[in-house]
Amino acid sequence: MKYEVEQKYSVAGMAALEAKLTGLGASICEPQSEVDLYFAHPVRDFAQTDEALRIRRKGTANSITYKGPKIDRTTKTRREIELPLPSGEESAEAWAGLLEALGFTPVREVRKSRRKTGVLWDNYTIEVSLDEVDTLGTFAELELAVEADRVEAARVCIASLAEALELHPSERRSYLELLLERSQPV
Numbered sequence: 087m088k089y090e091v092e093q094k095y096s097v098a099g100m101a102a103l104e105a106k107l108t109g110l111g112a113s114i115c116e117p118q119s120e121v122d123l124y125f126a127h128p129v130r131d132f133a134q135t136d137e138a139l140r141i142r143r144k145g146t147a148n149s150i151t152y153k154g155p156k157i158d159r160t161t162k163t164r165r166e167i168e169l170p171l172p173s174g175e176e177s178a179e180a181w182a183g184l185l186e187a188l189g190f191t192p193v194r195e196v197r198k199s200r201r202k203t204g205v206l207w208d209n210y211t212i213e214v215s216l217d218e219v220d221t222l223g224t225f226a227e228l229e230l231a232v233e234a235d236r237v238e239a240a241r242v243c244i245a246s247l248a249e250a251l252e253l254h255p256s257e258r259r260s261y262l263e264l265l266l267e268r269s270q271p272v
Contacts, residue, residue: 089157090166091240092229095253100216100224106251107214112203114216120144122196123182124262128189136164138260139190141181146173150181161241162258166231196220196261207247210240219261221268226253 097103104114121143132138136155141148147170154165171181182192197220204211215227228247230240248254259267 087165087234088231089163089234089237089240090153090229090231091237091244092162092227093244093248093253094162094225094227094257095248095255096257097216097224097226097253103226103251103253104216107203107205110205110207110250112205112214114201114203117199117201117218118144120198120200122198122262123178124193124196125182125185125190126193128191138262139185141171141178141185143175143178146175148173148178148181156258157237158241160258161244161256162260163237163241194262194265196265198261205247207250208243210243212244212247217261222261222264225257225261226251228253 107114122140123143125139125141126132127137127139130137138151138153140151140153142151149168149170151166151168156162156164171177186192199218201216203214203216205214206212210230213227213229215229217225217227219225228244230244232240248256257264
């Protein structure tokens with residue numbers, strides 16, 4: 087069973103972070119648009135169970151992802167199941183329609199421009215995503231996908247790279263949670 091070990095950080099100085107990453111040998115990809123449509127479960131409250139279900143459109147590629155509850159109080163470590171879907175906007179809409187027919191309801195879209203790279207650190211290649219999220223700002227995510235017996239080592243590795251990149255404090259809430267909090271009346 088794979089676990090996604092992830093830490094996210096708000097970034098004020100993206101150019102400085104990019105310079106640090108390239109100094110570590112990273113080659114940052116061109117930006118790619120991602121649109122994530124999140125769904126609410128018909129009989130269980132994903133906000134309460136700390137789960138998520140989304141359809142992601144990345145260019146013409148589509149995928150569906152289930153994210154299980156976070157397994158600790160400091161990182162965003164959780165079980166993740168991601169499956170490819172047929173490409174194209176019509177396919178994404180058809181899958182959204184299937185979920186709605188089954189009782190799932192759309193919650194919100196999260197739109198971002200994402201640039202990816204990988205950094206070799208402590209014998210792991212950590213995936214780094216540099217995100218510009220509509221209405222939220224700029225963030226960096228450090229992520230490793232590992233088996234259950236490697237979760238703690240992955241956490242330590244990511245924390246070490248974050249320290250070297252001077253990223254702090256970490257943000258445990260998802261982009262969806264941040265957007266929903268921002269849209270609620272005060």
